[in-house]
Every structure is written in C-alpha cells, then in structure tokens.
Amino acid sequence: MNQRLDDRRARLVEALRAQRRTLASERLPLTATQQGIWIAEQLSPGVSGYHDTAVLRMDGPLDTEALRLAFGDARAVHEAMRCRVVETDGEPLQSFDAPAPDVAYSDLGAVGPQTRGARVERLAALAATEPFDLEAGPLWRARLVRLSADEHVLILVVHHLISDGWSHGVLLRSLLSHYAARSRNAPPPAVPDGDGYRTWLLHRVAQERAAVEGGRARHVAGLLSHAPYRVPLPGRDDRAGDRLSVAVGLPVAQRTWTVFDRACRRAGATPYMGLTGLFGLLLARTTGGRTAVLASPVALRAAPGTADLMGCLINVVPVAVRILPPTGPAQAVAAGRDAVLTALRYADVPYRDVARALGPLPTADDPVTNVGVEEFNAPEERVRLGDLTVEPQPRGQVRLRHDLALSIPRNATGAQLLHPVGRWSPGESRSFAERLAELIGEAATASARDE
Known part of the structure; x- marks a missing residue:
C-alpha cells in the first residue's frame, strides 16, 4: 500500500515538474x-x-x-x-x-x-x-x-x-x-x-477572448454614446509634439484632505472615486457637457497570490462620469463612485476592443478620450535598512499619453494633475488645479456641515 502511494506521489511530482518545464x-x-x-x-x-x-x-x-x-x-x-x-x-x-x-x-x-x-x-x-x-x-x-x-x-x-x-x-x-x-x-x-505571472497571463488572454466573443466590448462601447471624448482644454496647444509631462500639485490643506476622506466614506466611496467624480464635474463645467469619459488603468489582482506579482497586470477601463444639472461637489462624489463601480464590472473587456467597437476613430494616443485618472501605488515612505536610509524621490521623466491626467496616491493626499509640458501654459494648468482644489474643499465643507 505504501509503495503504491509512493509511486503515485512520485508520478505526481514528475508531472508537476514536467508542467513547469513546459511553461x-x-x-x-x-x-x-x-x-x-x-x-x-x-x-x-x-x-x-x-x-x-x-x-x-x-x-x-x-x-x-x-x-x-x-x-x-x-x-x-x-x-x-x-x-x-x-x-x-x-x-x-x-x-x-x-x-x-x-x-x-x-x-x-x-x-x-x-x-x-x-x-x-x-x-x-x-x-x-x-x-x-x-x-x-x-x-x-x-x-x-x-x-x-x-x-x-x-x-x-x-x-x-x-x-x-x-x-x-x-x-x-x-x-x-x-x-x-x-x-x-x-x-x-x-x-x-x-x-x-505566466499562469495569470494565460488566464487573462483566455478571459479577454471570451469577453470579446461574448459581445461585451460592443456593450461597453454602447455605454459611451458620445465617444470619442475630447476635452477642448483651455490653453492647450496641439502643435507641441513631445509628451514629457509636468506635475501640478493640488493646493489642498492636510485638514481638508482629512475631512474629504470622511466625506467620501460617508458616501460609500473611496477617495479615488470621490476625486474621479470631482474631476469629472470640473471637466463637464469646462466643456458644458454632461459626461466626462476618463481612461483609468485598473489592477487585475483579485485572484489569490497576485498581490505580490510583478508584471503588466492591468487593463484600462473607460470611466464615464455623468454630470446632470444641478450637480454639485457632494453629488459629484456619488457620481464618481457609481462611474467607477460600473467601469469595474467590465474590467475583463480589453480597452483596445472597446475602441474598435466604437467604429472609425481619429488617430490619437488614446482613441477613446484625451483625459485620464490613475491611482499610483508606488512607495513614498522612507525606509531604514540598518544605518542606510532609502528615500524614493518624486516621479520624473513621465511621458503622458493624455492631454491631462489626475494622479492619485494611495491615500489621496498629494494628488497631482499631469500634463505635457508644451501643451498647456503654466498659468492655465495652475488655474485648473486651483479649481479642482476648490471643489475638494466644497465637498469637504458640505460633509462637515452634515455631521
């Protein structure tokens, strides 16, 4: 009996080794x-x-x-x-x-x-x-x-x-x-x-194929009735070809960030969702439109063990923030929550195939939208290794594929607007950051009054 178990165990081990060698x-x-x-x-x-x-x-x-x-x-x-x-x-x-x-x-x-x-x-x-x-x-x-x-x-x-x-x-x-x-x-x-990582890749490719064959790319495209979405941002110069970007910080006090975080959680939203909604509100007010479509990278790490993997484990999803008058900052936080949750339902759908399903689109870095929002997960804290101190420096040499993007760190504090250096005047980008900061303050103030 023991011999048979040992033989079976040996065959199983060899099969697993063979599978690993093949992979x-x-x-x-x-x-x-x-x-x-x-x-x-x-x-x-x-x-x-x-x-x-x-x-x-x-x-x-x-x-x-x-x-x-x-x-x-x-x-x-x-x-x-x-x-x-x-x-x-x-x-x-x-x-x-x-x-x-x-x-x-x-x-x-x-x-x-x-x-x-x-x-x-x-x-x-x-x-x-x-x-x-x-x-x-x-x-x-x-x-x-x-x-x-x-x-x-x-x-x-x-x-x-x-x-x-x-x-x-x-x-x-x-x-x-x-x-x-x-x-x-x-x-x-x-x-x-x-x-x-390779196991994840094989699963992801199969998942993408099933999503496209099942018509989900066409369904997502149908939700973006006004795509391609192009924000005519004030002061933008399309003639500047280089995409080297600059970061513009949002002038928001730490106390305001703290209150804003509470406001988001009271609305059932994360700070990322809340800022996405406020960004959409600002874009809608700038353009006079009722929908802001933002390209957002999403981490595809729901499966056990994927949190510690290094690789390209992302998809981009179009986040459509609906802004209907008289939407104010508090309502925009909820709109951001709803938009992000809707987009995440279609994380299996390749962004490229959504763009294809939209039909003939103008040639651009992103054929769906020229604005984006990202949650940046890089370590920012100083690390002590014995007598050695290691400190990450601010991001540099970022080349942006959109005309404007909101970059949100893990705790939201320190959120920045990114834009190609040559495509905006410094005054316009600072003004845009100040207007977004005002909306954050208004959302925080409204929440504080309700507490």
Whole structure:
C-alpha cells in the first residue's frame, strides 16, 4: 500500500515538474494591454510613454555587492524581469529567458555639490528615454550613481510591458528586502509562486477572448454614446509634439484632505472615486457637457497570490462620469463612485476592443478620450535598512499619453494633475488645479456641515 502511494506521489511530482518545464520554455501571447504598449513602442521607441522610472536616494554606508546580488535575487523571483518580446510570423510573443543586465555605475564624487543635482537629472533622463531592445531584452535597467562615500542615487527604469503602477511598489519592496537580507547574511525573504505571472497571463488572454466573443466590448462601447471624448482644454496647444509631462500639485490643506476622506466614506466611496467624480464635474463645467469619459488603468489582482506579482497586470477601463444639472461637489462624489463601480464590472473587456467597437476613430494616443485618472501605488515612505536610509524621490521623466491626467496616491493626499509640458501654459494648468482644489474643499465643507 505504501509503495503504491509512493509511486503515485512520485508520478505526481514528475508531472508537476514536467508542467513547469513546459511553461518555462513556452512563448506566451501578449495580453491586449501589452499588445497596445508593444505597438506604441514600435512607433515611438523610448518616448512612447511606457518607461517607468524610479529614483531612490540612499544615505549611509551602502554595500554595493549586496545591492548587485539583490538585483539578481529579484530577477530570480520575478518572472517579468526575465521577459523579452519576440516577433514570430508577425505576432509578438513573450519569452522568459532574457539575460540579466549589469548595474551601470557613475561616480560623481569629483563633481561640485552645486552641479550634482543637474548631472543626476541628466543621467535619469538618458536612462528613461533610451529605447529597450524588446527582442533581446532585458526590459529593465539600473544605474547606481555615487555622490560621496555615504551618498548614492539608484536610477531604475522598467518597461511597462513587464510592469504597472502596482508592480512599481512590488519591485522596490522586493529589491530592498533582498538587499537587507544580503547585507546582513540573513535568510532570504519569502517569495511568490514561481510560475504565478505566466499562469495569470494565460488566464487573462483566455478571459479577454471570451469577453470579446461574448459581445461585451460592443456593450461597453454602447455605454459611451458620445465617444470619442475630447476635452477642448483651455490653453492647450496641439502643435507641441513631445509628451514629457509636468506635475501640478493640488493646493489642498492636510485638514481638508482629512475631512474629504470622511466625506467620501460617508458616501460609500473611496477617495479615488470621490476625486474621479470631482474631476469629472470640473471637466463637464469646462466643456458644458454632461459626461466626462476618463481612461483609468485598473489592477487585475483579485485572484489569490497576485498581490505580490510583478508584471503588466492591468487593463484600462473607460470611466464615464455623468454630470446632470444641478450637480454639485457632494453629488459629484456619488457620481464618481457609481462611474467607477460600473467601469469595474467590465474590467475583463480589453480597452483596445472597446475602441474598435466604437467604429472609425481619429488617430490619437488614446482613441477613446484625451483625459485620464490613475491611482499610483508606488512607495513614498522612507525606509531604514540598518544605518542606510532609502528615500524614493518624486516621479520624473513621465511621458503622458493624455492631454491631462489626475494622479492619485494611495491615500489621496498629494494628488497631482499631469500634463505635457508644451501643451498647456503654466498659468492655465495652475488655474485648473486651483479649481479642482476648490471643489475638494466644497465637498469637504458640505460633509462637515452634515455631521
């Protein structure tokens, strides 16, 4: 009896190993989101808007060998870091055998303190815009910049074919936890399922195919009766071609953010939903329309184990905020909640196929709308690793695919408007941010009166 159980167990183990070997060598199709990114990169290599740049300042004694080994550990853990995209018979497929890059190194120790900042920005800009060789891989690069013995800056650029806003945080936390273990000769941290990302990819491709074949893309397109949606934003200059963007902070006091958060929760909304509604209200008032359609990336991480995966696990959904007179800020918060919940019901539907179902559309970076809203999940907090302090720096070198986007951090505080530098005058963008801040204040005040 025991022998039979041992034989069955051995056969099962071998079958699982064989399955893993097959999956490891298999070239997988791209999701619809990845296909759109791949096409954009063919048209505008390096400046497509799909390079994600993280800059970390490191103060204190840095173990450079431990950092190098930590990158190797992160690459071993996260399948996406081994991904490259190979075109076969005209179809892009992803393979997971890309080589490991060397961590580049620059020493600015001999450069005067007054010019170091500009030199670091220059290095970050070059790293952010240098095209990746998608076929050869890898689709990420890193550069360590030495400022002095106890001052370093790490520049990390990852292509969105293998990453998303959520993954930005996954990768940084993974890298730092492995560095901490290496520098202390401690056991490595726990890691996610080795085949989790590829398993997710296969499921997502099948889900997308079913959604399109089931007519759900046509259904979503039918909900967007006035698409394509183009906001004639005041002061916009369409002649400016570069998409390098600037961030404009919303002038909102911390106390107002706190009250606004309570207002959203009283309305059954998250701050993200509430801000989406207020953004839609401002756009509707600007255009005189009754609907604001916003492109919003959505994390597809409902399945167990996906929270710790790195990869392109997103879809974009059109969020249609309905603004009917006399909608005010409090009603707009509820409208944002309803719009986001409706959009999430169609997260399985590829955004690309929604655009196709809308019919002939003008050529543009986004064929559905020129405004977007995002929830940015990158770590912002300072991390202590023994005597070393690691602090994420503000986002830089963002190339935006919309004329205007609202970027909302996890706790909403610090929300920013992003827009291409050359397409808006500074005065107009500040005015727009001030008007949105006023709506946030009005929503908070109205809620406080009702308490």
